Amino acid sequence: MTAPNVRHWARTVRWYLRELMGEAEYDRYCERHRHRHAGAPVPTRREYDALRTRRREERPEGRCC
Structure with a gap:
């Protein structure tokens, strides 16, 4: 393998x-x-993960459970 590859x-x-x-x-x-x-x-990153989790729980999209 060459260096660029x-x-x-x-x-x-x-x-x-x-x-x-x-x-x-x-x-x-x-x-x-x-x-x-x-x-x-x-x-x-921790605050972002908490926001993302909260948003997913408040507005489930296309989930059966």
């Missing part, structure tokens, strides 16, 4: 793992928050 493979694996673990979702949320609420503090 290894770097491409490593970036692909990193992207996949970040999507799988939800890190990319939090990063996208932070960017939206900074854009829409300039100057307001960005919630921590």
Whole structure:
């Protein structure tokens, strides 16, 4: 394997793992928050997870249980 191929493979694996673990979702949320609420503090990852869980419980979408 050449060095560019290894770097491409490593970036692909990193992207996949970040999507799988939800890190990319939090990063996208932070960017939206900074854009829409300039100057307001960005919630921590823990606060974001609590918000997301609360929102899912309050408004279930397409869940049978």
